[in-house]
Amino acid sequence: MLRIENLSAGYGSIRALHQISLTVSEGEIVCLIGSNGVGKTTTLKTISGLLRPDEGGIYFDNRDISRTPPHKIVEMGISHVPEGRNVFPRLTVRENLELGAYARKDKAQIKKDFAQVMETFPQLAVREKQSAGTLSGGEQQMLAIGRALMSRPRLLLLDEPSMGLAPLFVLGIFEIITEINRQGTTILLVEQNAQLALRTAHRGYVMETGRIILDDSAAALLQNERVRKAYLGE
Amino acid sequence: MFIQQLMNGLVLGSTYALIALGYTMVYGIIELINFAHGEIYMFGAFAGLILVTVLKVPFFLAFFLAMALASLLGITVEYLAYRPLRRSTRLAALISAIGASIFLQNLALWRMGAQPYTFPSPFEPKVYQTAFFTISRVEIIILLFSFLLMIGLSLFIQKTKIGKAMRATAQDKDTASLMGININKIITITFAIGSALGAAAGVMVGIYFRTVTPSMGLMPGLKGFVAAVLGGIGNIPGAMMGGILLGITEVMGAAYISSQYRDAVAFALLIMVLLLKPTGLLGRPTQEKV
Ligand SMILES: Nc1ncnc2c1ncn2[C@@H]1O[C@H](COP(=O)(O)OP(=O)(O)OP(=O)(O)O)[C@@H](O)[C@H]1O
Ligand SMILES: [Mg+2]
Numbered sequence: 163m164l165r166i167e168n169l170s171a172g173y174g175s176i177r178a179l180h181q182i183s184l185t186v187s188e189g190e191i192v193c194l195i196g197s198n199g200v201g202k203t204t205t206l207k208t209i210s211g212l213l214r215p216d217e218g219g220i221y222f223d224n225r226d227i228s229r230t231p232p233h234k235i236v237e238m239g240i241s242h243v244p245e246g247r248n249v250f251p252r253l254t255v256r257e258n259l260e261l262g263a264y265a266r267k268d269k270a271q272i273k274k275d276f277a278q279v280m281e282t283f284p285q286l287a288v289r290e291k292q293s294a295g296t297l298s299g300g301e302q303q304m305l306a307i308g309r310a311l312m313s314r315p316r317l318l319l320l321d322e323p324s325m326g327l328a329p330l331f332v333l334g335i336f337e338i339i340t341e342i343n344r345q346g347t348t349i350l351l352v353e354q355n356a357q358l359a360l361r362t363a364h365r366g367y368v369m370e371t372g373r374i375i376l377d378d379s380a381a382a383l384l385q386n387e388r389v390r391k392a393y394l395g396e
Numbered sequence: 397m398f399i400q401q402l403m404n405g406l407v408l409g410s411t412y413a414l415i416a417l418g419y420t421m422v423y424g425i426i427e428l429i430n431f432a433h434g435e436i437y438m439f440g441a442f443a444g445l446i447l448v449t450v451l452k453v454p455f456f457l458a459f460f461l462a463m464a465l466a467s468l469l470g471i472t473v474e475y476l477a478y479r480p481l482r483r484s485t486r487l488a489a490l491i492s493a494i495g496a497s498i499f500l501q502n503l504a505l506w507r508m509g510a511q512p513y514t515f516p517s518p519f520e521p522k523v524y525q526t527a528f529f530t531i532s533r534v535e536i537i538i539l540l541f542s543f544l545l546m547i548g549l550s551l552f553i554q555k556t557k558i559g560k561a562m563r564a565t566a567q568d569k570d571t572a573s574l575m576g577i578n579i580n581k582i583i584t585i586t587f588a589i590g591s592a593l594g595a596a597a598g599v600m601v602g603i604y605f606r607t608v609t610p611s612m613g614l615m616p617g618l619k620g621f622v623a624a625v626l627g628g629i630g631n632i633p634g635a636m637m638g639g640i641l642l643g644i645t646e647v648m649g650a651a652y653i654s655s656q657y658r659d660a661v662a663f664a665l666l667i668m669v670l671l672l673k674p675t676g677l678l679g680r681p682t683q684e685k686v
Contacts, residue, residue, distance in 0.1 A: 212570050236576035244574065250567045253560070261564055264557070265576030313576065 163188045163348055164209070164240075164317060169218035169228075171208045178204040180372045181218065186317065186350050191343050193351040193359040193380070195393060196369035202352040203245050205369075206319045209350075210242035211235045222317070237265045241315035243306045245322050245352075251295025255286055258294050258305055262312025272312070279308040282338060300331045307335075311342065318342065321352045336362050356393035360384045368393070400529040401651045402644060407535045407604070409643020410542035414597035415620025416627065416635035417549065418470075418590030424566040424630035425586045427486065431493040432473050433594055434617015435500035440466040440595020441602040441612060442508065445515055455518035455603075459541075462599050463592040470591025471584055473500075479580075497617075504610035512609045515602040538600045545596055546636055549589070553632060558585060566630065594620075615659070619646075622666045628679025637677060641665070 164186040171179045178201045186192045194202050207213040209220055211232035220228040227235055241262075249258050259279060263272045280287040283304040289297060294305055303323055310318060323339065324332040336358055343349050353359035360366055360380045368376035368389060376383065383389050415437055422430045443465045447458035477496040481489045522533040553559040564572040565582045573579050601616065602608050623642045627634025642662055649661030669677060 210574060212573070231578075232570075232573040233576045233578045236574060242574050244571060248568065248571045250564045250571070252567060253563060257560055257563075260557075261560060261572075261575045261577070264561065309575075 163223065164350070165219075165221040165224075166205075166209070167219045167221070169205075169208060169215050169220060171204060171213055171215045173213075177216070178372050179208065179215075182369075182372070182374045184367050184374060184377070186348060188316075188348055189343075189346070190365060191339070191349045191351060191363040193353055193363035193366045194369060195353055195356040195359055195366060197354070197393075200369045201372045202369060203321055204372075206242060206244075206321050206350070206352055209235075210240060210319060212242075233265070236313055236315075239314075239316035240319065241310040241313045241317070242319040243310045243321060243323070246325065247299070247302055249294040249297070249302050249305050249309070252293055254291050254293055255297070255305060256290045258309050259286075259312050262309035263314075265313060275312055275314065279311055282311075282341075283308050300327050300335075303327060303335060307338070307342075311347075315347060317348045317350065319350050319352075322354060323351075324353060324355045324358065332358065356389070360389075397651075401647050403529045403531060403535070405644030405647035406640060407538050407643070408647060409640035410539055410546075411597040411601050411604075411639075412616070412619050412623045412643050413636045413639025414542055414545060414593045414600075415616055416623035416639045417546075417632065418594040419621050419624040420627070420629055420632060420635040421562075421586050421590045423624070424632070425562070425583055426478070426482075428478060428489050428493060429621065430473075430478075430587075430590070431490070431617075432477070432496035432500055433590070433620065434613030435497050435504070436466050436470055436473075436591045436613075437594040437598040437601075437616060437620075438504060438608075438610060438613035439469055439500065440591075440598030441515075441608045442504065442513075442598075442610075443595065444599035444602055445513055445608050448518065449516060459596070459599050463595045466591045466595030466598075467588040469500075470587040470594075474583065474587040479583075501610055501613070508610055510610065512607045515606050515608055517606070518603055534603055538604060541596065541600065545593060549593070550632070552589075558582075562586060619662055622662055625676055626666055626669055628676030631676070631678045631680075634676055634678035641677075 166182060166184045168181045168183055169179055170177060170181055182205065194205060196202055204213065208215050211230055215228050219226050222238060222240060259276060266272055285301055286304055286308060289301065294302065297305060307323065320339065323335050327335065339349065340362055351359055351363060360383055363380045366378065366380050366383045367374050418433045419430060422428060440462045443462040444458050447453040447461055448455055453461065473496050477492045478489055481492055519533055524531050553562060561572065561577045562582055564575065565577060565579055569579055619642060623638035624635045626642060627638030642665065645665045646658050646662050650658040653661065
């Protein structure tokens with residue numbers, strides 16, 4: 163479904179990604195793990211079109227999308243939940259969710275999906291008219307995920323959904339991620355919480371300083387000596 | 397006397413408010429002070445004048461046509477003078493804005509000459525007398541149109557899909573684009589609306605003071621900018637409030653202090669408000685930016 167080939171990207175003269183390659187197949191959860199500043203977020207930004215690659219290709223359904231602007235990429239079926247607090251703080255919860263469906267025209271189905279998101283995240287339902295900036299960190303994360311689902315993505319890019327959340331909350335979010343995948347959405351998950359990410363994903367890639375150094379099934383990576391030492395704290 | 401001045405201030409202030417909206421909307425989206433906005437206002441006045449006097453278009457139709465033409469001019473200015481500099485420094489864009497302003501003013505000077513034109517009165521002048529104040533037909537039209545435009549804008553921003561997209565874009569452009577919003581399209585719409593409102597003010601001031609000149613955008617442009625900053629730049633209700641407050645203060649200053657100081661009063665008000673509240677009346681304490 164998604165194929166990245168020898169992709170290099172960066173910020174001005176700073177190069178953050180060096181010739182990375184990865185693939186995500188239909189139906190999978192693939193995770194990308196690595197420490198701070200290795201280029202995980204940069205990878206997602208390049209896929210969703212926020213960043214133009216310097217070289218290499220990004221193929222979605224075999225179409226090169228490396229020069230496609232972000233709003234067109236959403237229409238093609240890729241939705242990106244960016245890192246950190248990225249809800250629109252001065253819009254209400256409802257307005258945030260409505261914007262998630264901005265590219266869609268099927269009003270009746272949008273209504274149903276809205277109800278579905280409210281059911282998945284009951285905390286959001288009670289705060290429908292509240293401005294998103296007043297939500298707690300965990301609620302904002304739910305809103306960001308719910309908003310991404312409102313575009314009915316085929317591929318969901320998640321950037322550190324566990325960041326800054328209480329452990330119990332994190333488990334809840336990951337259960338929901340698994341459930342979203344079970345209902346047919348392919349997921350590329352970026353996480354620093356390698357343990358949890360590898361338990362949730364089918365396959366994983368390990369990144370160090372802008373390069374992918376390992377890739378394997380999640381089960382194999384959990385057993386890998388190097389991964390255990392560096393990322394699982396063993 | 398006081399209520400009369402208040403009414404006069406309200407009329408003047410509502411035109412400032414319309415101009416201020418153009419500054420504040422553009423600033424809210426791309427953080428640029430569109431210095432050419434005063435010239436868009438001037439262009440609107442000339443467009444209205446030419447439509448009415450040369451092409452004999454009925455006034456109200458000319459009013460809306462002038463707004464539409466100014467929208468096109470605003471879109472063109474953005475496309476030619478600001479869009480190529482989107483990724484450059486803010487200073488570069490600001491200098492380009494000043495350049496666009498000077499260019500448009502000189503274009504008008506070249507085509508129209510420096511002499512003032514008289515805007516013919518579109519209707520029978522009539523003055524209504526109430527217990528507390530007198531008000532002319534033109535003033536009623538200005539108040540009515542300004543408030544209708546402001547209410548219309550507020551509804552558009554609050555209720556429509558494009559309005560929501562504009563608010564989202566003002567808050568966080570990258571995330572907005574991830575929603576499927578075409579940022580360039582939103583910027584174009586913003587310039588179109590801001591310019592149309594500026595032109596509406598230009599035509600109304602044209603029929604109010606009855607003169608139109610190529611340099612007429614200078615002072616009102618500056619006042620509109622002051623009003624936008626007064627209300628908190630980037631904030632739409634703030635621009636409306638700032639404009640009306642500025643108009644009233646100016647008229648009061650002229651009436652009770654000295655009419656020679658009316659412009660000074662406007663800037664004194666700005667300095668006072670900014671000393672007390674640096675982000676303007678309705679400005680947010682800190683601008684959160686991702
Ligand atoms: N806007 C930017 N301008 C310049 N350099 C940047 C920018 N964003 C990121 N970088 C640099 O690019 C490199 C990769 O950053 P990136 O955000 O992709 O890391 P990450 O793996 O997501 O880290 P984290 O786990 O901390 O989120 C880092 O060295 C970072 O300093
Ligand atoms: Mg990151």
